[in-house]
Amino acid sequence: MYIVEMGILELKQTLNGHRGRVWNVCWHPNGTCLASCGEDKTIIIWGQQDPKWVVKTILTEGHTRTIREIAWSPCGNYIASASFDSTTAVWDNKSGQFECNATLEGHENEVKSVSWSCSGQLLATCSRDKSVWIWEVNDDEYECAAVINAHTQDVKKVRWHPNEEVVASTSYDNTVKIFKEDPGDNDWSCIATLSSHTSTVWSLAWNKEGNQIATCSDDQTVKIWQEYKPDNEPGIVTPNNESVWKCVCTITGYHTRTIYDIDWCKTTGLLVTACGDDIIRIFKEDSDSDPHQLSFTMVCSMDTAHTQDVNCVQWHPTIPGQLASASDDGSVKIWFYNE
Amino acid sequence: MGDTLENINPKLYKKINEREITVEDEDEDIVDEFDTREIFDLIRNINDPEHPLSLIEIDNKANKVCVKFTPTIPHCSMATLIGLSIRVQLLRVLPPRFKVSVEITPGTHMLEAAVNKQLADKERVAAALENNHLLEVINQCIGIKC
Numbered sequence: 124m125y126i127v128e129m130g131i132l133e134l135k136q137t138l139n140g141h142r143g144r145v146w147n148v149c150w151h152p153n154g155t156c157l158a159s160c161g162e163d164k165t166i167i168i169w170g171q172q173d174p175k176w177v178v179k180t181i182l183t184e185g186h187t188r189t190i191r192e193i194a195w196s197p198c199g200n201y202i203a204s205a206s207f208d209s210t211t212a213v214w215d216n217k218s219g220q221f222e223c224n225a226t227l228e229g230h231e232n233e234v235k236s237v238s239w240s241c242s243g244q245l246l247a248t249c250s251r252d253k254s255v256w257i258w259e260v261n262d263d264e265y266e267c268a269a270v271i272n273a274h275t276q277d278v279k280k281v282r283w284h285p286n287e288e289v290v291a292s293t294s295y296d297n298t299v300k301i302f303k304e305d306p307g308d309n310d311w312s313c314i315a316t317l318s319s320h321t322s323t324v325w326s327l328a329w330n331k332e333g334n335q336i337a338t339c340s341d342d343q344t345v346k347i348w349q350e351y352k353p354d355n356e357p358g359i360v361t362p363n364n365e366s367v368w369k370c371v372c373t374i375t376g377y378h379t380r381t382i383y384d385i386d387w388c389k390t391t392g393l394l395v396t397a398c399g400d401d402i403i404r405i406f407k408e409d410s411d412s413d414p415h416q417l418s419f420t421m422v423c424s425m426d427t428a429h430t431q432d433v434n435c436v437q438w439h440p441t442i443p444g445q446l447a448s449a450s451d452d453g454s455v456k457i458w459f460y461n462e
Numbered sequence: 463m464g465d466t467l468e469n470i471n472p473k474l475y476k477k478i479n480e481r482e483i484t485v486e487d488e489d490e491d492i493v494d495e496f497d498t499r500e501i502f503d504l505i506r507n508i509n510d511p512e513h514p515l516s517l518i519e520i521d522n523k524a525n526k527v528c529v530k531f532t533p534t535i536p537h538c539s540m541a542t543l544i545g546l547s548i549r550v551q552l553l554r555v556l557p558p559r560f561k562v563s564v565e566i567t568p569g570t571h572m573l574e575a576a577v578n579k580q581l582a583d584k585e586r587v588a589a590a591l592e593n594n595h596l597l598e599v600i601n602q603c604i605g606i607k608c
Binding site for chain 1: 561579583584585586588589592
């Protein structure tokens with residue numbers, strides 16, 4: 124008999140400020156503030172005024188349609204925002220307040236996601252036009268370095284590796300793809316396709332080391348993928364001298380609707396999911412988990428975490444256990460998970 | 463809508479009788495949960511195929527409404543638009559706590575899986591509803607004929 128120790132997810136604060144659905148939240152890299160965005164076409168920056176979180180700034184007029192996602196640069200001085208208006212805006216606070224000083228155009232329709240590489244020198248965007256774009260950042264100039272047409276459908280999410288220039292994307296075509304630049308010809312190409320989900324893959328999260336990826340899907344499962352480098356110990360064949368990614372765990376039977384987002388805590392290793400059944404769930408890797416066949420146990424399930432779909436969850440970058448969520452119910456919530 | 467009719471000889475269904483209002487319906491003290499007839503009445507007047515709706519499931523406790531509609535012909539190009547109109551109408555009139563799913567009745571359309579997947583993707587539905595032209599067409603479909 125395996126006894127599961129359930130933890131408690133404690134609500135710290137509900138942040139109301141958006142009108143309508145909130146699509147995304149993103150912590151500043153040092154954790155001092157939080158950005159959120161949604162269908163009201165605004166970005167709200169929340170800061171802490173002890174003990175409460177309050178609105179610090181509202182950024183408007185950068186986009187003409189829904190803002191789907193925002194991302195802080197690793198240095199914390201820039202915010203990139205992806206919008207249904209088919210552009211990505213980059214905001215900086217050089218003047219002392221955030222201003223939109225660059226608009227990246229090129230996608231044919233809705234931009235769904237944006238992500239900065241660990242160096243802050245590269246930006247990736249993806250769109251319903253099925254493409255992933257890589258942008259090079261040079262002194263506030265953004266140049267398109269690659270347009271990658273590897274997916275066959277709407278691309279939902281892009282996320283850079285935590286410490287290498289490797290980017291992963293998820294799509295409505297049910298796959299996850301990994302891209303890397305070929306140093307020979309500077310061409311970006313797909314180096315791996317992760318197939319196993321049976322419906323739209325909505326989001327992904329890298330682990331701290333970058334050798335595992337967690338993905339979540341409309342098929343109501345979470346999958347964990349393990350990287351096997353050339354000459355790996357278990358002897359998994361790696362054609363073309365490229366890493367092979369294998370699904371080493373499927374978390375099934377917990378979620379009752381689409382899983383819209385997942386985040387992997389870099390400090391605690393806990394996984395958190397955002398689901399269309401309004402529930403936030405937390406999973407922990409079992410202590411006796413086999414590295415080639417991982418097992419996870421649900422350690423927390425917060426019913427009615429929101430009154431509508433949960434769209435986004437993100438762990439705080441430095442405070443273990445703290446997390447933020449965003450929902451169709453128009454609110455952003457700050458939580459603390461106690462083991 | 464196109465200039466020529468895609469289905470020149472649609473199957474016509476007998477129009478269902480108007481709902482009879484009972485004494486209980488007018489009593490403000492009685493908790494009156496949504497029922498299938500009520501959901502049907504909310505979408506029965508959506509224009510184009512006369513009565514495409516064959517199955518409605520509602521679970522008030524779980525806040526779920528599932529509508530299965532039957533396109534008039536298996537290659538009906540309007541299936542996505544009809545499904546979207548049903549979804550939009552229910553999103554507008556039902557309390558936001560309801561999870562609305564709209565699907566094609568199994569086995570009645572050639573692109574059933576693709577249409578269902580698109581109708582279930584709330585991000586694509588949200589983007590579609592920000593398209594003014596499409597929104598106009600949907601509003602026309604939903605607009606109740608007087």
